[in-house]
Amino acid sequence: MTQNHSLMVQGCTSDAGKSTLVAGLCRLLARRGYKVAPFKPQNMALNSAVTADGGEIGRAQALQAEAAGIPLSVHMNPVLLKPNSDTGAQVIIQGHAIGNLEALDYHQYKPKAAQAVFDSFQILNQQYPFILVEGAGSPAEVNLRKGDIANMGFAEEVDCPVILMADIDKGGVFAHIIGTLACLSESERDRIHGFVINRFRGDIELLKDGLDWLEQKTGKPVLGVLPYLHALQLDAEDAIPDAISQADTSPHKEDSILKVIIPLLPHISNHTDFEPLRLHPQVEFHYISHDQEIPPADLIIIPGSKNIAFDLEWLKSQSWQQAIQKHLRYNGKLIGICGGLQILGKSLFDPQQIESELTELKGLGLFDYSTTLLEEKQLKNVSGTLNLNGQTVEIKGYEIHAGKTDYDQQKSAVHIDNQMDGMISTDNQVFSTYLHGLFDSTEALKLILQWAGLEKASQFDINSNRQQQLDRLADTLEEHLDMQAVEKILKSENR
Secondary structure: OOOOEEEEEEEOOOOOOHHHHHHHHHHHHHHOOOOEEEEOOEEEOOOEEEOOOOOEEEHHHHHHHHHHOOOOOHHHOOEEEEEOOOOEEEEEEOOEEEEEEEHHHHHHHHHHHHHHHHHHHHHHHHHOOEEEEEOOOOOOOHHHOOOOOOOHHHHHHHOOOEEEEEEHHHOOHHHHHHHHHHOOOHHHHHHEEEEEEEEEOOOHHHHHHHHHHHHHHHOOOEEEEEEOOOOOOOOOOOOOOHHHHHOOOOOOOOOOOEEEEEEOOOOEEOHHHHHHHHHOOOEEEEEEOOOOOOOOOOEEEEOEEOOHHHHHHHHHHOOHHHHHHHHHHOOOEEEEEOHHHHHHOOEEEOOOOOOOOOOEEEOOOOOOOEEEEEEEEEEEEEEEEEEEOOEEEEEEEEEEEEEEEEOOOOOOOEEEOOEEEOOEOOOOOEEEEOOEOHHHOHHHHHHHHHHOOOOOOOOOOHHHHHHHHHHHHHHHHHHHEOHHHHHHHHHOOOO
16 A cells, blocks of 8 residues: 555444544644545445535545545545445445445455445545544454454554544443453554543543553553533434434523424434534424324424335334324424435335335325435535525535435425425425435525524524534644644654
8 A cells, every 4th residue: 555644543332432533633633734634444324425526425524524624525435334224234335326235245245345445545645645544333343353444454454553542431441442452463452552532521630540550551652531522513423312312402592492303213314414403592402213202393304214115104103194294283394305305295116126125105195296216326516595485595405315206396495406306385384305404504594494483583503613613622632632642643654
């Protein structure tokens, strides 16, 4: 492999904070003048973003690229796995889907995936002098070591130094680190240049004896102990955290509020669409999970899904169809986005059995249109207008779907490139769209809230908020990480 300046962050466990650390380092190093890019060889996530060249990458890498101040590229995440069942996933190679594979079939496909990973790394390496690599899961998963391209298998191949991260909030942080090292080969252990402990609460002096013991036991330095950052508002890599799914976590809610609920579909995708709503000071926001009572609301949103057939039947089994009908009788508002658009139609056809063995499904029937699933995805960044209550505002976002919908009339709230996208009901209570990122526009968000009943809706800028949160994260790393040591590892020619 071509010589590069790279550094890989691996974790003792899933959700140790790898994505967040890489995002923070991207922002901090960019502020210090580095031309740095993020890279994740293999990602498993249902949150994704569309690159300028019409490909698809994980949402975490999109956030990291934004932190670094650089455009998105498919080579930042050459392998993306989007689960559509407990044992299978859609496999996306360098931005484009190659089909659905069961877990065992994917392991046989791994040599081809590995080639894409190393090719993309070389391409990125030619464009950026410094690369921050994020591992996946844990390198201690011995059952996945053969043909590994996500952790040490990648690091060994490209000769990349590693920082090992552990989450103290889970408990047993020293056992996590020592146990992980015990599962590695000697060369892999030598590749680890230090540890970062994440999500610490309390007096650091109480941890000092443990840190000294760890350094003596391993001969490796603790590069930093990061504090628990309460209410850090950054896009989630994949799963919705329990704290968010169970309750409204937005700070400083105002008295004048709009109640918004979203069914937590088993295969919900791109739930980052709804962060502007969740964080808005005038919105009371809840995901409604399995067997949870469906409360009254001002606005219901049906989100995207990676398995429409399963999630549509789940909605019906959870009495959402009846709840939506009652909601509309009481003049509530309803939006369907992407998969939600398809669910609100009368029929969904899957002749090639792309998402399930069913070839025809009956939708909720709120719109008289039908959708046919096709193998080729629509992947593009778009712009257009949102038209509600006689007002028009400009919007932009992205499309990422496998369906082609045939609308039976020309009335829509959203227009993309002067073409209708989705539909709006004649009573002005329901609209649908394929557009992801609809709420990211400050003016569009305000208009939607007003349409839904919040007459004095205030403005909330999610993009400005995201930049502030990235700077907050970078400031924290500046204070609590040994950045001199981190930069030395990143620049080191001696692996």
